[in-house]
Amino acid sequence: MDKKRICPVCGDTIFGRIDKKFCSDQCRTEFNNRNSKEYNNYIRKINSILKKNRRILVELNPNGKTKILRTKLIDSGFNFDYHTHVYKSRTGNTYYFCYEHGYIELEDDYCAIVKKDI
Numbered sequence: 840m841d842k843k844r845i846c847p848v849c850g851d852t853i854f855g856r857i858d859k860k861f862c863s864d865q866c867r868t869e870f871n872n873r874n875s876k877e878y879n880n881y882i883r884k885i886n887s888i889l890k891k892n893r894r895i896l897v898e899l900n901p902n903g904k905t906k907i908l909r910t911k912l913i914d915s916g917f918n919f920d921y922h923t924h925v926y927k928s929r930t931g932n933t934y935y936f937c938y939e940h941g942y943i944e945l946e947d948d949y950c951a952i953v954k955k956d957i
């Protein structure tokens with residue numbers, strides 16, 4: 840006899856094909872909805888961090904290029920863990936971008952904020 844299989848949504852026994860993962864279509868749908876909800880929340884959370892980072896860079900860099908103390912970014916709520924992409928210049932400098940706005944870490948706790956032409 841097969842081992843008894845349990846539906847992860849409602850806890851009922853699953854009857855039928857061996858590859859069946861849920862007791863019913865209803866439970867399968869519910870499981871998928873639940874997953875996509877969590878997934879969307881996660882995406883939304885990261886998007887809002889990226890948008891906030893971008894807004895901070897825009898506000899602190901009205902002229903296209905600015906040198907400021909790193910602490911000023913931190914005070915504004917900038918999250919250094921998130922960026923959309925990294926750009927390495929030919930001279931080996933690393934820029935971190937949030938969309939078209941980015942920064943590079945300089946010496947003595949300074950950052951330069953830059954804007955990419957798009």
Ligand SMILES: [Zn+2]
Pocket residue numbers: 846847848849850851861862863866
């Ligand atoms: Zn079920």
